[in-house]
Amino acid sequence: MDFSSLFAYSWATRRLRDETDIQRAARHLYLLRNCFASLVRNPVYHRNVIQPPSFNLESLPELIEKAHKRLERVQLECAPYEEILRRFDRPTTLFYLDPPYWGRKLYRHNFSEADFEKLAERLVNVRGKFILSLNDVPEVRALFASFHIEQVELHYTSQKAAGRRYKEVVITNFRR
Numbered sequence: 001m002d003f004s005s006l007f008a009y010s011w012a013t014r015r016l017r018d019e020t021d022i023q024r025a026a027r028h029l030y031l032l033r034n035c036f037a038s039l040v041r042n043p044v045y046h047r048n049v050i051q052p053p054s055f056n057l058e059s060l061p062e063l064i065e066k067a068h069k070r071l072e073r074v075q076l077e078c079a080p081y082e083e084i085l086r087r088f089d090r091p092t093t094l095f096y097l098d099p100p101y102w103g104r105k106l107y108r109h110n111f112s113e114a115d116f117e118k119l120a121e122r123l124v125n126v127r128g129k130f131i132l133s134l135n136d137v138p139e140v141r142a143l144f145a146s147f148h149i150e151q152v153e154l155h156y157t158s159q160k161a162a163g164r165r166y167k168e169v170v171i172t173n174f175r176r
């Protein structure tokens with residue numbers, strides 16, 4: 001049986017009682033690789049009709065090895081952005097900030113207009129460099145007008161309308 005199937009999907013979406021960390025990691029990886037947009041919270045199984053499934057058991061050891069190598073000397077933090085800025089800001093720091101989009105509620109924690117205003121105020125005092133990406137809307141351009149703003153057009157890896165390009169802004173406190 002092909003492991004990338006609805007059967008495996010129903011296994012992966014059910015949390016076992018007394019699940020070990022390794023079982024949880026295996027389920028998480030399965031969902032990341034098989035669900036539309038890697039949405040593990042409300043997953044939608046990604047069916048392939050013409051192409052073979054992208055989930056390939058044979059290449060899994062290589063994938064895990066590569067992830068291991070990449071993360072070997074990486075320190076992961078999970079905290080509100082204010083705390084990250086406070087703890088790690090140095091003249092030599094480069095922050096990449098990827099907050100929720102303006103006006104979109106895509107996450108469990110989204111940003112209100114007041115949150116964006118607070119972010120804009122806080123960024124004025126960053127000692128290091130920052131790169132902030134957001135959707136290109138007039139409100140964002142107005143709020144971050146004191147910084148450098150560059151427009152970019154891109155495809156999202158997960159998008160419903162094939163071929164559509166989306167406008168974003170890359171906001172920095174330095175010239176590229």
Ligand SMILES: C[S@@+](CC[C@H](N)C(=O)[O-])C[C@H]1O[C@@H](n2cnc3c(N)ncnc32)[C@H](O)[C@@H]1O
Pocket residue numbers: 079080081082098099100101107108109110111
């Ligand atoms: C555009 S997503 C980031 C996606 C991420 N860069 C990635 O590639 O997976 C925005 C994230 O900001 C998080 N977020 C919301 N409020 C936050 C806050 N005050 N501090 C830090 N992160 C926050 C959201 O939960 C969401 O996961």
